[in-house]
Amino acid sequence: MAQISLTFPDGNAREYDAGITPAAVAEGISKSLGKKAISATVNGEHWDLAWPIEANASIAIHTMADEDQANELVRHDLAHIMARAVQEIWPDTKVTIGPVIKDGWYYDFDRVEPFTPEDLGAIEKKMREIINKRDPVRTEVWDRDVAIKYYEERGEPYKVELIEGIPGDEPLRMYWHGEWQDLCRGPHLQHTGQVPGDAFKLMSIAGAYWRGDSDRAMLQRIYGVAFTGKEKLRAHLNMLEEAAKRDHRKLGREMDLFHMQEEAPGQIFWHPNGWTIYTELQDYMRRKQRSGGYVEVNTPQLVNRKLWEESGHWDKYQENMFIVEVDEDHAREKAVNALKPMNCPCHVQIFNQGLKSYRDLPLRMAEFGSCARYEPSGALHGIMRVRGFTQDDGHIFCREDQIEEETAVYIDYLTSVYKDLGFESFRVKFSDRPEQRAGSDDIWDKAEAALLAATRAAGIEPEMNPGEGAFYGPKLEFVLTDAIGRDWQCGTHQVDFVLPERLDATYIGADGGKHRPVMLHRACLGSFERFIGILIEEHAGKLPFWIAPRQVVVASITSEADDYVAEVVADLKAAGVRAEADMRNEKINYKVREHSVGKVPVILAVGGREVEERTVSVRRLGQKQTSVQNLDEVVSELGVEATPPDLR
RNA sequence: GCUGCUGUAGCUCAGAGGUAGAGCACUCCCUUGGUAAGGGAGAGGUCGAGAGUUCGAUUCUCUCCAGCAGCACCA
Numbered sequence: 001m002a003q004i005s006l007t008f009p010d011g012n013a014r015e016y017d018a019g020i021t022p023a024a025v026a027e028g029i030s031k032s033l034g035k036k037a038i039s040a041t042v043n044g045e046h047w048d049l050a051w052p053i054e055a056n057a058s059i060a061i062h063t064m065a066d067e068d069q070a071n072e073l074v075r076h077d078l079a080h081i082m083a084r085a086v087q088e089i090w091p092d093t094k095v096t097i098g099p100v101i102k103d104g105w106y107y108d109f110d111r112v113e114p115f116t117p118e119d120l121g122a123i124e125k126k127m128r129e130i131i132n133k134r135d136p137v138r139t140e141v142w143d144r145d146v147a148i149k150y151y152e153e154r155g156e157p158y159k160v161e162l163i164e165g166i167p168g169d170e171p172l173r174m175y176w177h178g179e180w181q182d183l184c185r186g187p188h189l190q191h192t193g194q195v196p197g198d199a200f201k202l203m204s205i206a207g208a209y210w211r212g213d214s215d216r217a218m219l220q221r222i223y224g225v226a227f228t229g230k231e232k233l234r235a236h237l238n239m240l241e242e243a244a245k246r247d248h249r250k251l252g253r254e255m256d257l258f259h260m261q262e263e264a265p266g267q268i269f270w271h272p273n274g275w276t277i278y279t280e281l282q283d284y285m286r287r288k289q290r291s292g293g294y295v296e297v298n299t300p301q302l303v304n305r306k307l308w309e310e311s312g313h314w315d316k317y318q319e320n321m322f323i324v325e326v327d328e329d330h331a332r333e334k335a336v337n338a339l340k341p342m343n344c345p346c347h348v349q350i351f352n353q354g355l356k357s358y359r360d361l362p363l364r365m366a367e368f369g370s371c372a373r374y375e376p377s378g379a380l381h382g383i384m385r386v387r388g389f390t391q392d393d394g395h396i397f398c399r400e401d402q403i404e405e406e407t408a409v410y411i412d413y414l415t416s417v418y419k420d421l422g423f424e425s426f427r428v429k430f431s432d433r434p435e436q437r438a439g440s441d442d443i444w445d446k447a448e449a450a451l452l453a454a455t456r457a458a459g460i461e462p463e464m465n466p467g468e469g470a471f472y473g474p475k476l477e478f479v480l481t482d483a484i485g486r487d488w489q490c491g492t493h494q495v496d497f498v499l500p501e502r503l504d505a506t507y508i509g510a511d512g513g514k515h516r517p518v519m520l521h522r523a524c525l526g527s528f529e530r531f532i533g534i535l536i537e538e539h540a541g542k543l544p545f546w547i548a549p550r551q552v553v554v555a556s557i558t559s560e561a562d563d564y565v566a567e568v569v570a571d572l573k574a575a576g577v578r579a580e581a582d583m584r585n586e587k588i589n590y591k592v593r594e595h596s597v598g599k600v601p602v603i604l605a606v607g608g609r610e611v612e613e614r615t616v617s618v619r620r621l622g623q624k625q626t627s628v629q630n631l632d633e634v635v636s637e638l639g640v641e642a643t644p645p646d647l648r
Numbered sequence: 649g650c651u652g653c654u655g656u657a658g659c660u661c662a663g664a665g666g667u668a669g670a671g672c673a674c675u676c677c678c679u680u681g682g683u684a685a686g687g688g689a690g691a692g693g694u695c696g697a698g699a700g701u702u703c704g705a706u707u708c709u710c711u712c713c714a715g716c717a718g719c720a721c722c723a
Contacts, residue, residue, distance in 0.1 A: 106718095114652060206718030207651025214720045218651050221718070253659075262696075262714050316723060342723090376649050376721060377714090385722080434723095470723050489722080498723095558680045585680080593684035607682060619683060626683060 048187030084180035085126035104225035134193030135178030200226035246483035266387030273549035299346030343369035362398035407454035431468035472498035490526035557607030575639030
C-alpha cells in the first residue's frame, strides 16, 4: 500500500497508508483524541472524520473546542435531523436544501400544507428524539445515474435537479443519519447524539423560492439557530431580545420622531424631533459637500416621460416609477410625467447647459434629491426601505483617467462622515462586470482596476461581489448593519459609461475636440431616511449630543425653581443648545424617568439648593450618578458639545 | 410581488356569534416631591375597509388595504 505523509499544525509530519481516515489518525495519536475528534481540516478543507486521505496533506484534528468547526457541524447535522424529523412526521414532504448560515441553519421543504408555528414545537420534539437515538452518520460516494434513479424512485424531484446541476466530475456524497438519507457535501458528525439537544431552537417559518428564482415554486423554509452549548443559545436569544429594543420603528415612536400611516405607505411623516435629526444631518452634509468641492443643485420632481425614455428608465425601470398623467379639463393636452426615481438624468441636463471644458472636470454636482420609487410592498421596511426618500446624491463628471483619484477622494470623504456619525468601521463590497453589460471589456478593465486600486489604497480590502455590477459600470457599496445584523447598503460609488452617452454629455478637450465624460454616481448616506434608521439602531436611540433632537431638559424639583429653570433654558438656547423646560407639577423621579425613556442626553434638575447656589444637577443619559455644577460652566460645556464635529 | 402571520383606545395587549375591557399615556383635582412611574376622578373605540352567511357579526367566510418575518427585488 502506498504511503503518504501528513503534516500536523505543529510542523511535524508522519507517514500513513494512503486512504487513512482522520478518525484513524486521531485514534493513533491518542485514545482520548480519538474519542473527542469531530472532524479535521485537510489541506484547508473541512473534512469528515470518515473520508479517506489519499495523498500527502496538511491535517488538523478538530474537537468540540474548535468553535468554528463545531458550530458548522452541529448546525449542519441539525439541518439533516430537522429534515428527517419533518419527513417522519409528514412523509409526503419533499426535501430540497438546507445550508448552514450565520448562527444556525435553514431547510427548504415542499409540502402542500403550510407549517404552522405550533408545528415547530412538534418538530423540535422529534429532533430531540432523533438526537437521543444516537444514530450513526454514514457517508458513501455514488454514481450520478444511481443517485438520480434512487431519488426518482423516492419522489424527490428537487434532489434529482440538484444532482443534474452538479458538475460531472464532482463526487456525489450520500449521507445517512440512521435510516434517513440526504444528498450532502458534508462533512458531518459521527452520530446524532453528538449534537447538543439543548442548544438549538427553531425560530421561524417563511416562504422562499426554489433556487432563489421568483418564477419557480415557493417552498417553505424553517429557520433554526444552534450553538455548541445551551448558555450560548441563551446568550444569542438574549441578544435578539435586546436588539429588538433598538428597532428604529419602536424608538421612532418612543422618541416621537416620525410615524407612517396607511394612506401613504412607504412614506414618512416626520415629527418635530425626527425632523430635527434630519435637518441637523442635512446641514452637516451640506457643509461637508461644500468643503468637498461640490456644487449643490436642485432639480424637478416631476419630469416628462421623454427624458426617462432618453435615459432608459422608461424601458428598464418603469415598474418602479410613479407615473403621473394629467388629463383634466384645465390641461390642454395629456401629459405623461413620472416622479423622479433618480436624480442622475436631471444632473446631466444641468451639465449639458452650455459648453463644458476639460478644465471644468472633475465637476462634482450634489443634490439632496427627493426620489419616489414604487418599491414592491414586501420590500418596505420602516424608514429604511421606503417609497419616498431623499438621497444625498452626487455625480462627478470626469475623465476616465480621473476615476481612481476621484474614487480615492470620495472614500476619504465618506470615511470622515461615517466616523463623525459614530461608525468607526463599515463594510465595502465591490461589484464587477455582470454578464449583461454595456461598454467594451477594455473600459471595464480600466474602471474596475481604478476602483479597486483606490479602495485598497485607502486600506480597505473589499468583499467581492462578482458579476453584481450595474450594467453600466462597476460599483462600490458601503454597507452598514441594523440592530439584528441585517445588511443595508448606504453609501455607493458607481462608474457609469452609459448615461453620458445616452444623454449626450460632452466636454471640449485640450485638443479642441468633443469628448465624453465618465459619470460617477455617488451617495454617502444613501438616503437620509435609511441612514437615520441605521443611526437610531446603531446608537440605540442615544444619539451623539450634537444630533440628538432634544438635547437638554431642565426639570424643576419644586415650583420655587421655575424662574431659575426659565433662566437656565434661555442661557442654553443662547449657547446653541436645544433645551426645554419641564416645570410640570410632577415629581423629579417621574420627570427623570420620562425623559430617560425619551432618550434625552442631559437632564438638568434644579431645586431650592441650585437656585440658591446658581448651579444645576447634571444627569447624563445612561448614568445613575449626578453631579452638581456651576451653571455657567455647564452652559459653555454643553455649547461645545452641541457643536457639530466638523465645526469644532 | 410571493409564502405565512397580524390588524380591538395614542401605546402595549386581553376578550367573545347578542353591539367591548386592562395597564400606561391624556384631562382635572389633591400632592412641592431631590434623580427611572405619588394618590384620586374623568374622558377616550363605527373592534383596518367592503361584501357575504345569520334574527343578529367586531367575532364565521370572501375580497381589498396596511403592517411583521423571510424570499424575490433594490439598473
